[in-house]
Amino acid sequence: MNTPTFEQTAKQYIENDQLRRNIGFATKTIREKRKTVVEEMPDWEELREAGQQIKDRVVKNLDSYLLQLEESVQRAGGHVHWARDGEEANQIIIDLVKDKGVSEVVKVKSITTDEIKLNDALQQAGIDALETDLAELIVQLANDEPSHILVPAIHKNRTEIKELFSSAIGLPDLSDSPEELTNAARLYLRKKFLNAKVGISGGNFAVAETGTISVVESEGNGRMCITMPEMLISVLGIEKVIPTWQDLEVFMQLLPRSSTAERMNPYTNFWTGVSENDGPKEFHLILLDNGRTRVLSDPGGRDTLHCIRCSACLNVCPVYERTGGHAYHSVYPGPIGAILTPQLRGPEDKSAASLPYASSLCGACYEVCPVKINIPEILVHLRGKVVSHQKETGGWRAKIQPEHAGMYMMARAFQSRSRYEGAQKLARGGMKLFERDGMVSKLPGYLSGWTSARDLKPIPNESFRDWWRTRQ
Amino acid sequence: MNRSDSKSIILERIRQALDDVQQTDHPKAIDRNYRMQSDMPDDECISLFAERVREYKAEVKIVDRADEMGAVLESLRSRNARRVVLAPGFPDKGLLEDEFTVVKDEPVPLSNKALDECDAVVTSSFLGIAETGTIILNGSEGQGRRALSLIPDFHVCVVPSNRIRGIVPEAIEELNNVIKKNPAPITFISGPSATSDIELNRVEGVHGPRTLHVIISMGAGACTGNISCRT
Numbered sequence: 001m002n003t004p005t006f007e008q009t010a011k012q013y014i015e016n017d018q019l020r021r022n023i024g025f026a027t028k029t030i031r032e033k034r035k036t037v038v039e040e041m042p043d044w045e046e047l048r049e050a051g052q053q054i055k056d057r058v059v060k061n062l063d064s065y066l067l068q069l070e071e072s073v074q075r076a077g078g079h080v081h082w083a084r085d086g087e088e089a090n091q092i093i094i095d096l097v098k099d100k101g102v103s104e105v106v107k108v109k110s111i112t113t114d115e116i117k118l119n120d121a122l123q124q125a126g127i128d129a130l131e132t133d134l135a136e137l138i139v140q141l142a143n144d145e146p147s148h149i150l151v152p153a154i155h156k157n158r159t160e161i162k163e164l165f166s167s168a169i170g171l172p173d174l175s176d177s178p179e180e181l182t183n184a185a186r187l188y189l190r191k192k193f194l195n196a197k198v199g200i201s202g203g204n205f206a207v208a209e210t211g212t213i214s215v216v217e218s219e220g221n222g223r224m225c226i227t228m229p230e231m232l233i234s235v236l237g238i239e240k241v242i243p244t245w246q247d248l249e250v251f252m253q254l255l256p257r258s259s260t261a262e263r264m265n266p267y268t269n270f271w272t273g274v275s276e277n278d279g280p281k282e283f284h285l286i287l288l289d290n291g292r293t294r295v296l297s298d299p300g301g302r303d304t305l306h307c308i309r310c311s312a313c314l315n316v317c318p319v320y321e322r323t324g325g326h327a328y329h330s331v332y333p334g335p336i337g338a339i340l341t342p343q344l345r346g347p348e349d350k351s352a353a354s355l356p357y358a359s360s361l362c363g364a365c366y367e368v369c370p371v372k373i374n375i376p377e378i379l380v381h382l383r384g385k386v387v388s389h390q391k392e393t394g395g396w397r398a399k400i401q402p403e404h405a406g407m408y409m410m411a412r413a414f415q416s417r418s419r420y421e422g423a424q425k426l427a428r429g430g431m432k433l434f435e436r437d438g439m440v441s442k443l444p445g446y447l448s449g450w451t452s453a454r455d456l457k458p459i460p461n462e463s464f465r466d467w468w469r470t471r472q
Numbered sequence: 473m474n475r476s477d478s479k480s481i482i483l484e485r486i487r488q489a490l491d492d493v494q495q496t497d498h499p500k501a502i503d504r505n506y507r508m509q510s511d512m513p514d515d516e517c518i519s520l521f522a523e524r525v526r527e528y529k530a531e532v533k534i535v536d537r538a539d540e541m542g543a544v545l546e547s548l549r550s551r552n553a554r555r556v557v558l559a560p561g562f563p564d565k566g567l568l569e570d571e572f573t574v575v576k577d578e579p580v581p582l583s584n585k586a587l588d589e590c591d592a593v594v595t596s597s598f599l600g601i602a603e604t605g606t607i608i609l610n611g612s613e614g615q616g617r618r619a620l621s622l623i624p625d626f627h628v629c630v631v632p633s634n635r636i637r638g639i640v641p642e643a644i645e646e647l648n649n650v651i652k653k654n655p656a657p658i659t660f661i662s663g664p665s666a667t668s669d670i671e672l673n674r675v676e677g678v679h680g681p682r683t684l685h686v687i688i689s690m691g692a693g694a695c696t697g698n699i700s701c702r703t
């Protein structure tokens with residue numbers, strides 16, 4: 001694979017002012033809103049704790065919950081397919097769509113289908129997949145890639161969108177007001193929805209006990225894709241299963257507030273198999289592995305599968321804020337991407353192996369994560385794995401990597417907050433030695449890798465965590 | 473490789489991946505130390521619901537049970553709705569035929585095109601959640617199938633005051649009792665559809681109804697749903 005590493009692309013994007021401004025604005029706005037709606041909850045910590053425990057139970061008993069889910073969905077009249085990898089999932093979908101005899105499907109935003117490159121596969125099979133989220137539509141029309149889980153087109157400004165709409169869907173007289181652009185998309189997609197034969201979705205949760213799938217959304221395109229077509233196909237990673245209907249009371253509080261920073265997102269859809277006289281006559285659930293069992297097999301990285309894809313960790317990440325989503329070369333950007341992508345792809349993928357380094361280990365992601373994933377700890381664990389993989393496969397250079405020892409120390413430091421903060425204070429002192437004109441541009445020895453992609457600001461007197469805490 | 477093998481391969485991968493985990497038949501119960509019930513008195517609950525729904529830019533009216541239909545008519549007039557679809561089971565007395573063209577989804581379901589030609593839809597609801605300003609539809613009496621409250625651009629929704637719950641877990645629990653008997657689709661609606669995809673400017677109204685009016689109907693016996701009410 002020739003995908004560039006994080007460092008290579010990050011440099012390019014740091015120079016892109018528009019992108020940086022947009023991402024900076026987006027992350028700041030959502031970060032502040034999230035803080036308000038989280039702080040008004042008197043039991044937020046208790047909800048996080050329950051969320052963490054439920055997810056822990058799910059991954060540790062994944063096989064039995066999946067079997068229970070399969071049975072429940074079948075009982076409700078749905079079909080269940082198992083896919084070992086993206087290729088298999090795509091083939092199942094292509095066969096289903098072809099059986100239906102159609103050449104166009106409507107889709108609601110799903111990172112999972114992005115992960116398996118479903119749209120490309122459908123296109124090669126002669127099937128057009130129409131993305132129906134406004135942002136995804138923008139990204140699709142521009143032949144671009146999403147840059148944020150939640151606001152995938154945040155790297156495009158209104159003028160760019162207006163130009164895109166005029167050329168791609170033939171609407172030359174649009175103004176660049178967001179209202180008018182949104183209405184253009186509404187009209188363009190409505191005809192498609194009303195005549196759709198097949199809809200494709202992802203899903204946020206799948207309840208083992210009842211067979212209910214849920215899709216959380218804002219625009220109503222999810223309702224359209226899930227309700228209007230004759231056939232609905234939903235692709236869910238195997239980690240999306242939750243044990244009971246009651247568990248939704250936890251996640252339906254954690255997810256909206258962490259994700260769009262709302263008390264509740266505008267629409268949430270729940271459906272159970274097929275229903276007489278309401279919605280699709282045929283429902284297919286595809287349970288996707290595609291590397292997830294690899295993540296599961298590493299006790300040090302397993303908790304990554306608890307993620308509910310809220311994107312809160314992106315919005316607090318100082319590295320993400322400066323580089324944007326594209327630098328991660330994955331559909332999963334930000335801190336979650338930095339831990340998930342390398343585990344899904346395995347140690348051979350060089351580009352993904354650079355991701356655990358795309359972090360300053362400041363810990364902000366852990367503090368906001370609604371299911372308490374200790375991202376810094378997993379990052380350090382994965383760095384250790386990258387280094388030992390290099391030692392096993394590399395030449396003499398890799399074998400004397402001082403980072404290996406460093407990472408061991410970091411891993412220890414991360415086991416407790418006080419030790420970590422102590423280590424940071426020490427580092428602050430040490431760095432003074434290399435500071436010139438308030439910037440650290442070259443660090444010595446093995447740390448030079450860190451400064452080659454960044455003009456590193458010296459570790460500030462106040463750590464990110466200190467600063468974060470005082471501004472809350 | 474045969475596709476039917478995939479299931480057993482994935483299950484086998486999972487079991488191998490978890491070989492370090494001690495499996496127990498009785499896993500420790502989840503610590504549910506969060507709020508299960510709100511301690512708000514009913515009137516506070518209703519006004520909080522109204523306030524939170526308003527924050528989503530929906531119009532909210534609180535009326536006596538007797539004035540419910542009057543409020544529906546007023547809403548329809550305020551937006552010049554002409555063709556109105558009534559959800560099956562919604563009591564239609566008082567919806568003047570000469571003022572509106574009333575369309576029904578029964579006995580023959582409306583086509584998508586016919587639905588798209590309607591200016592407004594009137595439905596009841598299953599539950600409301602005060603803390604989040606959420607309306608819950610589950611297809612029970614007075615609500616109709618999902619397409620009804622989705623395609624027309626204007627949704628007038630009646631929420632009986634005794635169907636409003638304080639917090640999310642209360643609503644989920646009530647749905648729990650229903651979904652196991654009748655697994656009908658459920659929709660949570662919190663304001664009109666919205667997007668913030670263009671430079672993070674919030675624009676109300678994308679594909680779902682762009683206008684939402686919520687009429688809170690006060691008083692005993694206000695329940696139009698087909699399950700027994702709380703009081």
Ligand code: SF4
Pocket residue numbers: 258306307308309310311312313314336365368369370371372373
């Ligand atoms: S890791 Fe946590 S904060 Fe990040 S997207 Fe997943 S659930 Fe959200």
